[in-house]
Amino acid sequence: GIAVLERTVTALRGAGTLVLADAKRGDIGSTMDAYARTWLTDASPLGSDAVTVSPYLGFGALEPALRLAVDGRGVFVLAATSNPEGAQVQQARTADGRSVAQVMVDEAAARNAGADTLGSVGVVVGATLTRAPDLSALHGPILMPGVGAQGGTAEDVRRLAGERLDAVVPNVSREVLRAGPTAAALRDAVSRTVDSFAFLRA
Amino acid sequence: GIAVLERTVTALRGAGTLVLADAKRGDIGSTMDAYARTWLTDASPLGSDAVTVSPYLGFGALEPALRLAVDGRGVFVLAATSNPEGAQVQQARTADGRSVAQVMVDEAAARNAGADTLGSVGVVVGATLTRAPDLSALHGPILMPGVGAQGGTAEDVRRLAGERLDAVVPNVSREVLRAGPTAAALRDAVSRTVDSFAFLRA
Numbered sequence: 001g002i003a004v005l006e007r008t009v010t011a012l013r014g015a016g017t018l019v020l021a022d023a024k025r026g027d028i029g030s031t032m033d034a035y036a037r038t039w040l041t042d043a044s045p046l047g048s049d050a051v052t053v054s055p056y057l058g059f060g061a062l063e064p065a066l067r068l069a070v071d072g073r074g075v076f077v078l079a080a081t082s083n084p085e086g087a088q089v090q091q092a093r094t095a096d097g098r099s100v101a102q103v104m105v106d107e108a109a110a111r112n113a114g115a116d117t118l119g120s121v122g123v124v125v126g127a128t129l130t131r132a133p134d135l136s137a138l139h140g141p142i143l144m145p146g147v148g149a150q151g152g153t154a155e156d157v158r159r160l161a162g163e164r165l166d167a168v169v170p171n172v173s174r175e176v177l178r179a180g181p182t183a184a185a186l187r188d189a190v191s192r193t194v195d196s197f198a199f200l201r202a
Numbered sequence: 203g204i205a206v207l208e209r210t211v212t213a214l215r216g217a218g219t220l221v222l223a224d225a226k227r228g229d230i231g232s233t234m235d236a237y238a239r240t241w242l243t244d245a246s247p248l249g250s251d252a253v254t255v256s257p258y259l260g261f262g263a264l265e266p267a268l269r270l271a272v273d274g275r276g277v278f279v280l281a282a283t284s285n286p287e288g289a290q291v292q293q294a295r296t297a298d299g300r301s302v303a304q305v306m307v308d309e310a311a312a313r314n315a316g317a318d319t320l321g322s323v324g325v326v327v328g329a330t331l332t333r334a335p336d337l338s339a340l341h342g343p344i345l346m347p348g349v350g351a352q353g354g355t356a357e358d359v360r361r362l363a364g365e366r367l368d369a370v371v372p373n374v375s376r377e378v379l380r381a382g383p384t385a386a387a388l389r390d391a392v393s394r395t396v397d398s399f400a401f402l403r404a
Contacts (some may be wrong), residue, residue, distance in 0.1 A: 002204045005367075024229050026256055028285045031224075038203075054228055056258040056280055058287030077256055083230045092294035092302050100294050100302075150325030 006045035019048040024078065026062070033064035038066040040091040048076040052124060052143070056089070059107040066111060069120040072143065079104040080133055082126025082146025104154035110138040118167055125160060127152025127170060131161040142168045148175025155198040170197060208247035221250040226242035226280065228264070240385040242270040254326060254345070254366040258291070261309040268313060271322040276343065281306040284328025284348025304335040314341040320369055327362060329354025334362040335365060341360055344370045350377020356398040372399060
């Protein structure tokens with residue numbers, strides 16, 4: 001399994017495609033450091049352009065990954081995920097009244113402060129949500145899964161991203177993959193999806 | 203890296219040792235299902251006796267792993283971890299006033315209800331904490347990392363486990379490993395650690 005993933009990542013990066021590994025890793029200390037080196041350095045056959053990380057252990061525990069999110073590489077911190085069960089943790093309130101999801105966005109914003117264009121610390125905000133956390137100060141990319149098979153639409157992406165449409169990266173996987181297995185059918189599904197997101201190029 | 207881990211897990215299980223994989227996995231749907239099959243079935247070379255899982259996506263998203271926690275296998279859900287940054291998420295309050303950590307313990311308790319001895323759904327509670335969530339109704343095992351190198355002591359384990367001393371599994375890794383690399387030194391470190399936890403056998 002891992003060997004196939006290694007070959008896939010290497011082939012895609014060799015072809016010049018950006019690779020965003022949705023690995024959702026989250027640990028502390030030396031283990032987090034090893035995960036970060038695995039997913040974010042050229043020394044590793046899984047080295048990608050960006051990786052998703054999970055902050056149940058707190059934003060601060062992600063430091064080894066944040067430190068490697070430089071020179072064109074990035075980290076996407078799970079903030080508000082696309083699955084309904086996620087609200088149990090992500091909508092809980094910290095002592096100052098913010099939701100856990102908002103705290104993650106704010107922590108990412110603090111790391112991105114001062115970056116010229118968008119900073120290297122992005123967040124994950126599901127396209128299936130009723131309401132997104134306040135993304136206005138993020139100054140980083142917003143990965144938006146949950147489009148298609150999970151029920152989110154291009155219109156949901158537009159609504160949740162609001163003023164930050166320039167920073168949103170909607171991602172569609174199952175909705176496209178289930179059109180397979182022929183290359184022609186996959187290509188058609190990709191075209192349809194790209195068309196529905198034409199507003200992102202405006 | 204993964205190949206070495208596969209050989210290690212296989213060798214340990216072949217020798218009759220219980221293997222608890224501290225993988226902290228957490229995802230949704232088909233991905234969580236694949237993680238669960240990787241860590242909790244004999245069909246996989248990483249199949250272990252138990253695995254740690256991370257609930258940032260909500261307890262409900264862990265269902266594929268909970269479903270495989272049968273026939274002597276188990277899952278340990280991160281509740282209150284040993285690192286100080288963890289409180290940011292784990293001490294946040296849900297709508298009914300419980301902490302996120304307590305919600306995880308209560309959800310695990312609900313899954314263990316009706317089990318004859320201890321149920322298969324355990325929780326992770328760090329030995330470095332000032333206060334543990336209420337574990338009195340858990341009826342499942344409590345993994346307690348953070349002993350030794352991270353600052354937790356045998357006395358902390360005794361205090362945090364309270365009445366549930368029968369269910370606690372303190373785990374010590376760096377404190378023992380740093381005594382290496384000779385086998386004799388490692389053996390000594392293990393003996394000292396076992397002695398300090400003699401109260402668990404009382």
